[in-house]
Amino acid sequence: MGHLIPLAEFAKLIVSKHGFTATIMTFASTASKTQQAFLSSLPSSISTLSLPPVSLSDLPPSAAIETRMSVEAVRLIPSITSALEQLKTRHTVVGFVADLFGADTFDAARDAGLRSCLFFPTNLMTLSLLLQLPEIDANLTCEFKELVEPVKLPGCVPIPGTEILSPLQDRSNECYKWMIHHGQKYREAEAILVNSFDEIEPEAAKILRHPEPGRPPVYPIGPLIQTGSTVDKAGREECLDWLDKQPANSVLYVSFGSGGTLTKEQMDEVAYGLELSGQRFLWVVRSPSDAGDFSSNYYDAESKKDPFVFLPEGFRERTKDIGMLVSSWAPQTKVLAHKATGGYVCHCGWNSTLETVVHGVPIIAWPLFAEQKQNAVMLSEGAGIALRLEKREDGVVGREEIAKKVKQLMEGAEGKRVRSKVAELKEAAAEGLKEGGAASQALAEVVAMWKKGSGCERDLPNGNSH
16 A cells, blocks of 8 residues: 555546556556555546456565565566556556565566656665665675675765665565665666655755666656545544544654554553653554564554553553544544644655655654664754654663653754754645646656657547547
8 A cells, every 4th residue: 555555646647647657557466445545536537457466475474565466467468468468458558556565566567668767766866775785785795784894876865774775674584685676677767767856865866867878767756645635534533532632732643554464462561662752642552562573553553452451551541631542543644734733753665754744743763674774863863853762782672761752852952953844845745746847847857758759749638648
């Protein structure tokens, strides 16, 4: 869902602003009720096509999610080629856009005689890393986490090796090899569309916008965040009613994303830290991960058990006047847009990061998996909109540290600094998406490329350009 949502927002944009129709292809392995509800809510000019299931039974049970998605994409090439040929009988198909784990499906587009673009749902820093990964790997003599010096990418803040995205942390793992492969394959795209914007990564944007031989042009077209939430929980959600009763900028929103879970010990420390801080909070609580697998909820946002039973004894009663607890899910964009929300303990997943920037809410960074750790580095040391938490030697963030950073964000000078910076980025993001803004112009250039490639440089009739 974290990849599908921004891709669907991109589809909505080209449909509403540029008169295209679009088809979103999805993998059978990711099908869920949540996904189906989301897809069925899309405008009628966006159709969906569920690709047939392929067997992944030959992969070991321990295969990383990145490996599974990449293998599935390769095995679906014949089905995608066939689907594209079918679409061509009904539409003037002008382009094919693949997700970052689907670069191998460029082959299907080529076989169908179409131009391929890459849609990169995260940021320019991660794109830079993957584009340079084949070269970096050739010169590596150890694991990233063993590097003495941080990794330096053009226009990006230095990234300590320990914070490099998790699929790259074990070079012997199959998923590491897949990531190198993707980095090479990205260069076959006609264009790379990135869900980021110039002001949040100014130097990286400047460098990647500049043409370079052997690399496709890069277009920052974001921030694209979810609009028109599909989940309506029996009218107005209880947590929003609670926020209505709180003072402006007084509530800390705590959520670790739809795929993030904490250990029971860490969950306890969060609870005690929030209580110690004395600040108002709205916490989306999920059941702890029994085995310490931080991404154990990647495909299932609903906690398997009642998460509140795992909270420290008496916590709910002691904090009932300042805290609101929500099980598993909250209407995040509405919470972040609410005037009472004044801070966000954020896992630094890119969708959530963009949502908080669009609504001007500063962050306490709590990364868990994927590229979240390096995002946290960029958001704190580059963009300057996040405070970082220090872990104890056992890898747990203690309650005193949590309470200290919460107070700093909500009341201290550091909080004022990051609040001011995120307000600037909120304004810049809105400007970029307006007619004539940087993101709007970037998308217009891609649209012009598609129309030119189709042999029609004027607006095609609605329903014909796809």
